Amino acid sequence: MSGRTFAQKALERASGETDLAPGRIVDAFPDLYMSHTASWRCIRTLERMGWPDLYDVDRIAMVMDHIAPADTAKTAGYHALCRDFARKAGVTTFYDVNAGIAHVVLMERGHVKPGELIIGTDSHSTIYGALGAFGTGVGYSEITATWVTGKLWMKVPESIRVEVDGPLARGTYAKDVMLRLIGDIGADGATYCSVEFRGSYVEAMSVSERMTLCNLAMEMGAKNAFVPPDATTLAYLDEAGADRGSYEVLLPDPDAVYRQVERVDGRTLGAQVAVPHTVDNVVPVTAVAGTKVDQVFIGSCANAKYDDLAIAADVLAGKTVAPGVRLIVTPASSRIMERAAREGIVSTLLAAGATLTNPGCGACAGVGGAMADGEVTFSTANRNFRGRMGSYDSGIYLGSPATAAATAVRGVISDPQELLT
Amino acid sequence: MRARGRCWTFGDNIPTDRLVKTRYVVEPMEVIVRHVLEDLNPRFPVEVAPGDVVVAGRHFGQSSGRAIAVKALRATGVGCVVAETFARTFLRNAFEVGLPVLELPGVTGLVSDGDVLSVDVAAGTFRNETTGAEREVPPPDAFLLEMLRAGGLIALTRERPELFA
Numbered sequence: 001m002s003g004r005t006f007a008q009k010a011l012e013r014a015s016g017e018t019d020l021a022p023g024r025i026v027d028a029f030p031d032l033y034m035s036h037t038a039s040w041r042c043i044r045t046l047e048r049m050g051w052p053d054l055y056d057v058d059r060i061a062m063v064m065d066h067i068a069p070a071d072t073a074k075t076a077g078y079h080a081l082c083r084d085f086a087r088k089a090g091v092t093t094f095y096d097v098n099a100g101i102a103h104v105v106l107m108e109r110g111h112v113k114p115g116e117l118i119i120g121t122d123s124h125s126t127i128y129g130a131l132g133a134f135g136t137g138v139g140y141s142e143i144t145a146t147w148v149t150g151k152l153w154m155k156v157p158e159s160i161r162v163e164v165d166g167p168l169a170r171g172t173y174a175k176d177v178m179l180r181l182i183g184d185i186g187a188d189g190a191t192y193c194s195v196e197f198r199g200s201y202v203e204a205m206s207v208s209e210r211m212t213l214c215n216l217a218m219e220m221g222a223k224n225a226f227v228p229p230d231a232t233t234l235a236y237l238d239e240a241g242a243d244r245g246s247y248e249v250l251l252p253d254p255d256a257v258y259r260q261v262e263r264v265d266g267r268t269l270g271a272q273v274a275v276p277h278t279v280d281n282v283v284p285v286t287a288v289a290g291t292k293v294d295q296v297f298i299g300s301c302a303n304a305k306y307d308d309l310a311i312a313a314d315v316l317a318g319k320t321v322a323p324g325v326r327l328i329v330t331p332a333s334s335r336i337m338e339r340a341a342r343e344g345i346v347s348t349l350l351a352a353g354a355t356l357t358n359p360g361c362g363a364c365a366g367v368g369g370a371m372a373d374g375e376v377t378f379s380t381a382n383r384n385f386r387g388r389m390g391s392y393d394s395g396i397y398l399g400s401p402a403t404a405a406a407t408a409v410r411g412v413i414s415d416p417q418e419l420l421t
Numbered sequence: 422m423r424a425r426g427r428c429w430t431f432g433d434n435i436p437t438d439r440l441v442k443t444r445y446v447v448e449p450m451e452v453i454v455r456h457v458l459e460d461l462n463p464r465f466p467v468e469v470a471p472g473d474v475v476v477a478g479r480h481f482g483q484s485s486g487r488a489i490a491v492k493a494l495r496a497t498g499v500g501c502v503v504a505e506t507f508a509r510t511f512l513r514n515a516f517e518v519g520l521p522v523l524e525l526p527g528v529t530g531l532v533s534d535g536d537v538l539s540v541d542v543a544a545g546t547f548r549n550e551t552t553g554a555e556r557e558v559p560p561p562d563a564f565l566l567e568m569l570r571a572g573g574l575i576a577l578t579r580e581r582p583e584l585f586a
């Protein structure tokens with residue numbers, strides 16, 4: 001048998017099987033089962049099953065991020081159900097409405113480790129590949145079944161290797177690389193596939209940028225994404241409190257077989273924008289520069305990490321948001337917000353006229369930040385489907401935090417190069 | 422796992438956000454079901470009948486992995502979804518909740534909206550009764566068919582606990 005990809009190795013580890021070729025279906029035992037606000041559906045499903053014994057309560061992780069804090073009595077009831085269940089069942093990895101977006105919270109607090117198989121009730125669970133884990137989205141009753149049985153069916157995916165060389169041009173970031181790639185191969189270009197990122201740019205990236213890469217891989221249909229763990233990863237894990245003895249780094253073999261290899265040349269890439277209403281409708285920022293916007297949203301698991309807020313603050317420092325434009329900033333987690341406050345970033349954003357909200361999914365999950373008919377938002381999130389932020393007759397453009405901040409200052413879509421100091 | 426009924430056609434890359442809009446996600450199913458795919462075809466949630474077949478292009482059910490989207494489609498009475506390809510979260514969720522689905526490359530060239538179709542997912546057979554066109558593809562894995570037959574993953578864990586021991 002030829003060399004194995006990361007996906008083959010990770011699923012062999014999780015299933016105890018050997019020589020897994022793409023296409024094989026196995027029973028895999030995930031290391032962590034993440035459920036967000038949809039946890040209430042998992043709990044209701046468990047009740048319908050008669051609440052059988054749980055396989056391993058320490059593998060359950062719940063984060064109340066999607067509608068946080070509750071907006072109605074009904075969602076407050078769902079949160080209460082989750083809190084009550086966590087207490088009764090002994091779920092210790094439970095983060096309430098104050099913590100932030102599940103993916104980011106779990107990664108920054110040492111719950112996600114290299115080589116692990118992690119399932120989540122969220123399609124952007126591909127993000128865990130930023131730390132060398134196999135993260136993938138599943139349905140809520142699949143999470144419930146795994147709570148009980150400890151295992152879930154998994155098909156071994158084919159793999160795509162993506163090479164990104166750098167350094168990136170000024171004003172260009174991981175978001176621009178991913179938008180270009182999604183634009184090139186399409187929204188279904190990596191469907192059912194594991195995507196492995198390589199190249200000089202990837203090696204030089206922070207974990208935060210790697211999260212953006214792996215998060216956005218979902219928008220080309222990927223099952224999971226992967227950045228090979230290195231010294232940067234291990235330093236991040238140390239800080240997150242993950243004991244080095246508690247995980248094993250899995251790397252693909254040099255002669256592993258890939259379905260295809262894609263290349264993005266970061267050195268010549270400028271800022272990119274996904275225009276309404278699909279994520280693969282991507283153009284250079286210069287093609288849509290001057291488009292008037294009503295609102296700018298800096299948030300989501302794609303781009304509301306500390307680095308993202310710092311870049312936005314860099315652009316916004318000493319400037320103000322254009323008249324008539326609303327700038328909403330939603331930090332990904334409470335830790336990120338706390339650091340942003342400590343380092344003066346919160347002050348810069350507020351002085352520029354931003355509305356700062358509590359950490360969480362916020363407007364990306366449809367909570368706050370809705371648009372009226374005919375309005376336009378420039379967003380750092382990962383989706384721009386019609387009606388995702390309010391009116392069906394509104395439009396969402398996607399881009400990097402730098403492009404978003406430059407757009408907020410000018411009131412029209414703008415190339416961040418022109419405003420970066 | 423057999424469906425026979427009217428064909429409802431949809432395009433490529435239909436997101437789950439269109440199947441169940443975010444604002445309906447936490448509503449009861451009797452509310453949700455009245456709005457499934459309404460933006461793309463307002464007649465669909467009103468006129469869809471048990472056994473009808475949804476035919477879509479590439480990457481059906483992309484975007485959010487919300488299983489409620491599949492549940493809502495099943496609740497309309499749709500007997501089967503046939504697509505050129507599915508988004509992987511939608512495909513998983515279909516087996517999870519017991520909605521028969523079939524990947525059939527080229528299907529969009531074989532149907533017009535309103536044709537009468539018969540589909541047998543377990544056999545991998547597709548027939549357009551209006552035009553006479555027929556196709557056959559390898560059926561899904563036996564384990565997945567078992568899950569569909571039981572009515573989804575949770576139903577299967579109850580019915581066949583030994584599979585999960």
